[in-house]
Amino acid sequence: MAIDSDLELMLRVCRGDTESFEVLLRRHRSPLVGYLCRMVSDRSLAEDLAQEVFLRVYQARKRYQPDARFTTWLYRIATNLALNAIRDRQQDSKLNGGAERTSDGEAGSRLTEVADGRPTAEQELIRSDRERIIREAIEALPARQRAAVILHKYQGVDYAQIGKILALSDSAVKSLLFRAYESLRTRLEPLLKGGQL
Amino acid sequence: MKPKIRCAEREQLFAYACGMLNPREAGELGTHIRQCEACLRVVESYRWVDEVLDAWRPEEPSPSFDSRVQAAIATGATTSAGLWARLKGGLRDYWWGSGRRLAPVMVAMAVAVVSVVVLRERHAPLRPPGQTQQVVRTIKQPSSGAGLSQASIEASSSAVDDYDILANFELLSELPKGHGKPEDN
Ligand SMILES: [Zn+2]
Numbered sequence: 285m286a287i288d289s290d291l292e293l294m295l296r297v298c299r300g301d302t303e304s305f306e307v308l309l310r311r312h313r314s315p316l317v318g319y320l321c322r323m324v325s326d327r328s329l330a331e332d333l334a335q336e337v338f339l340r341v342y343q344a345r346k347r348y349q350p351d352a353r354f355t356t357w358l359y360r361i362a363t364n365l366a367l368n369a370i371r372d373r374q375q376d377s378k379l380n381g382g383a384e385r386t387s388d389g390e391a392g393s394r395l396t397e398v399a400d401g402r403p404t405a406e407q408e409l410i411r412s413d414r415e416r417i418i419r420e421a422i423e424a425l426p427a428r429q430r431a432a433v434i435l436h437k438y439q440g441v442d443y444a445q446i447g448k449i450l451a452l453s454d455s456a457v458k459s460l461l462f463r464a465y466e467s468l469r470t471r472l473e474p475l476l477k478g479g480q481l
Numbered sequence: 482m483k484p485k486i487r488c489a490e491r492e493q494l495f496a497y498a499c500g501m502l503n504p505r506e507a508g509e510l511g512t513h514i515r516q517c518e519a520c521l522r523v524v525e526s527y528r529w530v531d532e533v534l535d536a537w538r539p540e541e542p543s544p545s546f547d548s549r550v551q552a553a554i555a556t557g558a559t560t561s562a563g564l565w566a567r568l569k570g571g572l573r574d575y576w577w578g579s580g581r582r583l584a585p586v587m588v589a590m591a592v593a594v595v596s597v598v599v600l601r602e603r604h605a606p607l608r609p610p611g612q613t614q615q616v617v618r619t620i621k622q623p624s625s626g627a628g629l630s631q632a633s634i635e636a637s638s639s640a641v642d643d644y645d646i647l648a649n650f651e652l653l654s655e656l657p658k659g660h661g662k663p664e665d666n
Contacts, residue, residue, distance in 0.1 A: 306551070313546055318539035327540055331549075334542070338550045411536065418537045436499075437534050443501055462495045469530050476529070
């Protein structure tokens with residue numbers, strides 16, 4: 285049985301088929317929530333934003349342009365919402381004159397357990413520590429660099445699509461990613477020196 | 482053996498490491514890299530970064546995620562669900578911050594009001610500390626997110642609607658108009 289493409293499903297949603305929307309929801313919820321969690325470093329906010337993305341997709345179903353890839357559209361909405369949320373938080377932190385209220389301290393404890401074998405407590409601690417260093421390095425990037433890295437590295441979005449999502453040319457995306465990786469290389473060096481690889 | 486072409490820019494080496502070059506460019510640079518240890522080291526450093534990033538595991542949606550989306554759509558509560566997300570999400574931090582900023586002011590105002598009342602009605606039994614605490618509790622409530630009732634969200638819907646539109650509008654103006662090079666972010 286052939287799997288329906290996002291495009292076919294979305295065209296059916298346009299015609300009022302809510303079951304097709306549920307298929308799209310099930311197909312894209314995990315990557316989308318994962319993406320937004322990494323973008324805003326706050327699981328509950330990420331889920332609220334993801335919910336908002338799906339609602340906006342549903343609301344705008346009649347305006348969907350079949351020439352744009354569905355995931356490009358989805359991630360464009362998600363990225364705009366995430367960048368807004370990050371900007372609000374940064375503005376708020378400036379007004380407060382303090383550090384951005386990211387969830388640095390809590391995030392480590394919120395990491396989900398993954399059933400990939402059974403790591404010992406010590407292994408899990410090392411792994412969580414490594415994840416924390418990576419997360420902090422990506423969080424420290426300017427928001428659009430962060431989006432580009434996460435889309436490229438974790439969502440498997442190619443740079444042409446990243447360009448459409450961030451409204452940038454191909455060469456601008458490459459330059460954005462290059463600067464992000466340069467920063468990450470420096471920030472992740474403790475992992476190399478600490479032999480935590 | 483001496484490399485045939487001169488060393489590439491770091492950005493070009495990065496594009497090579499990430500498979501962003503077209504086949505002709507990649508072929509040429511690949512030939513150089515195989516003969517140039519300096520360029521190879523740079524390419525490997527980017528590959529190393531890419532490998533390290535693999536360790537960051539993704540978060541999964543909570544079990545109630547689908548039903549929350551479906552319920553919002555089924556009830557046609559698209560706008561208020563959007564507001565709910567905005568209130569619980571973006572505005573939660575905003576209000577949290579504002580609440581925190583305003584708390585000392587509100588406490589000061591409450592103390593001032595209480596003082597005036599005390600001065601005017603010296604003989605009447607009052608509970609100034611209780612009143613002050615009440616003010617603080619009211620301000621702090623939104624920080625929990627869950628402290629907001631659906632009614633209060635609906636009551637403030639117009640303001641939040643404006644905020645939402647404004648936020649998106651601002652974002653569009655932030656994005657570069659042409660397809661130029663991105664600025665520092
Ligand atoms: Zn070279």
